[in-house]
Amino acid sequence: EAQVTQNPRYLITVTGKKLTVTCSQNMNHEYMSWYRQDPGLGLRQIYYSMNVEVTDKGDVPEGYKVSRKEKRNFPLILESPSPNQTSLYFCASSLLTPDGQPQHFGDGTRLSIL
Amino acid sequence: SQQGEEDPQALSIQEGENATMNCSYKTSINNLQWYRQNSGRGLVHLILIRSNEREKHSGRLRVTLDTSKKSSSLLITASRAADTASYFCSTTEAAGNKLTFGGGTRVLVKP
Numbered sequence: 291e292a293q294v295t296q297n298p299r300y301l302i303t304v305t306g307k308k309l310t311v312t313c314s315q316n317m318n319h320e321y322m323s324w325y326r327q328d329p330g331l332g333l334r335q336i337y338y339s340m341n342v343e344v345t346d347k348g349d350v351p352e353g354y355k356v357s358r359k360e361k362r363n364f365p366l367i368l369e370s371p372s373p374n375q376t377s378l379y380f381c382a383s384s385l386l387t388p389d390g391q392p393q394h395f396g397d398g399t400r401l402s403i404l
Numbered sequence: 405s406q407q408g409e410e411d412p413q414a415l416s417i418q419e420g421e422n423a424t425m426n427c428s429y430k431t432s433i434n435n436l437q438w439y440r441q442n443s444g445r446g447l448v449h450l451i452l453i454r455s456n457e458r459e460k461h462s463g464r465l466r467v468t469l470d471t472s473k474k475s476s477s478l479l480i481t482a483s484r485a486a487d488t489a490s491y492f493c494s495t496t497e498a499a500g501n502k503l504t505f506g507g508g509t510r511v512l513v514k515p
Contacts, residue, residue: 294446323503332492332507333447340501348502380446388503389496390435390454395446 292317296381296396303371304404311366311399313381321384321391322364323348324356326377327398333380339364340387371403410493410506418514423480425509427493428473436469436476437494441508447492450478483513 294315303309315322323338325348335348339358353375355367364383368375379399384391411426427436435454439447453460453469453476460467466479480487490508497504 321501325505330507333505335503338501338503346501349504378444382447387496387501389500390452392437392449392452393439393447393494393503395448397446398444400444 292394294381294383294394294396296379296399298399299397300400302402302404305372306370309368309371309401311368311379311381311401313364313366313396314362315364315381315383315394316362317383317385317394318361319383319385319394320361321386321388322358323382323388323393324354324364324366325380325382326350326375327380328377336366336379338388368401371401373403376401376403410491410509412509413507414510414512416512416514417483419483419485421483423483423487423511423513425478425491425511427476427478427506429476429493429495430474431497433471433495433497435495436467438465438467438476438478439492439494439505441490441492443489450491480511483511485513485515487511488513 297312320341324336325333334350337356339345381396382393437452438450441447451462464481469476490510492508494505
């Protein structure tokens with residue numbers, strides 16, 4: 291089944307403790323991206339990747355890192371999480387550039403940073 | 405700033421009625437997409453309309469695009485309780501790689 295898989299689905303952690311949210315897609319998509327969703331602010335793009343070893347900042351990249359060593363995986367790294375990063379996070383992918391391509395979303399990761 | 409802005413923010417209707425929501429955007433686009441999100445879940449792609457199209461249909465969905473006004477509308481006809489969800493429009497700037505979503509319209513369909 292074609293899907294985007296995020297792990298973990300839920301995480302409660304403390305300020306400063308490094309964490310990684312994994313994202314994997316099995317559709318051989320070139321484009322992958324991360325979003326955070328906050329009440330009243332909609333979805334905001336954090337980082338995106340056009341292909342392996344090609345990443346770029348979205349609208350809210352501060353405090354986050356990503357890597358794209360393999361086509362299928364696009365982990366989101368919070369080196370030193372802070373409470374303002376408490377949010378619902380989504381990974382998405384599309385075959386090519388998002389212009390004109392439907393995005394396939396994971397089910398989300400709810401992060402709580404205490 | 406958000407490229408797409410949906411209006412209204414929330415909508416409550418009875419089953420069987422039509423639901424209409426609007427999206428406005430700021431820059432030139434090649435296409436616009438609409439997505440649905442059930443509570444706490446990932447977004448699901450509904451329909452894509454290209455800048456050279458004015459109207460598109462998919463089942464009970466009808467999307468219009470007015471590039472002169474930089475706006476789009478999504479109409480759900482004969483709504484069902486299962487249509488209860490948030491609906492988002494999404495755009496990329498022409499030749500861009502960044503995807504921007506609006507704040508969404510929350511639709512409640514009462515049985």
